[in-house]
Amino acid sequence: MKRTMTCIECPQGCRLEVEADGSRVISVSGNKCKRGEAYGRQETEAPMRTLTTCVLTKGLELKMLPVRTSRPIPKERLFEAMWAVKRLLVTSPMKEGSVVAANFLGLGVDLVACRPLERQ
Numbered sequence: 001m002k003r004t005m006t007c008i009e010c011p012q013g014c015r016l017e018v019e020a021d022g023s024r025v026i027s028v029s030g031n032k033c034k035r036g037e038a039y040g041r042q043e044t045e046a047p048m049r050t051l052t053t054c055v056l057t058k059g060l061e062l063k064m065l066p067v068r069t070s071r072p073i074p075k076e077r078l079f080e081a082m083w084a085v086k087r088l089l090v091t092s093p094m095k096e097g098s099v100v101a102a103n104f105l106g107l108g109v110d111l112v113a114c115r116p117l118e119r120q
């Protein structure tokens with residue numbers, strides 16, 4: 001099976017053609033560098049995404065705190081991650097980059113604050 005995708009590793013946006021047998025990549029073409037090949041393989045075999053969302057707060061200056069995962073997580077775990085985020089509540093002030101949830105979902109990544117948050 002052939003699949004086309006755009007490499008998002010740099011602004012050149014090379015159009016990649018990935019030939020795969022199921023989720024096993026046979027070849028990647030159209031890339032101008034090795035990062036493109038790695039991207040095509042990763043995106044086909046085990047796609048990853050950085051989760052960016054908001055967590056509910058209580059008694060702080062904002063009702064919602066913007067957060068993101070410290071590194072990309074498997075795309076297939078995003079819905080589970082969103083359900084886990086829904087159950088979180090931030091009640092203390094935070095600095096930008098503070099850990100809101102360590103080892104999020106046991107994936108070895110943290111959920112971190114994207115901005116500082118003060119008391120009301």
Ligand code: SF4
Pocket residue numbers: 007008009010011012013014030031032033034035036037
């Ligand atoms: S293949 Fe290389 S040059 Fe092309 S978009 Fe990806 S990173 Fe950029």
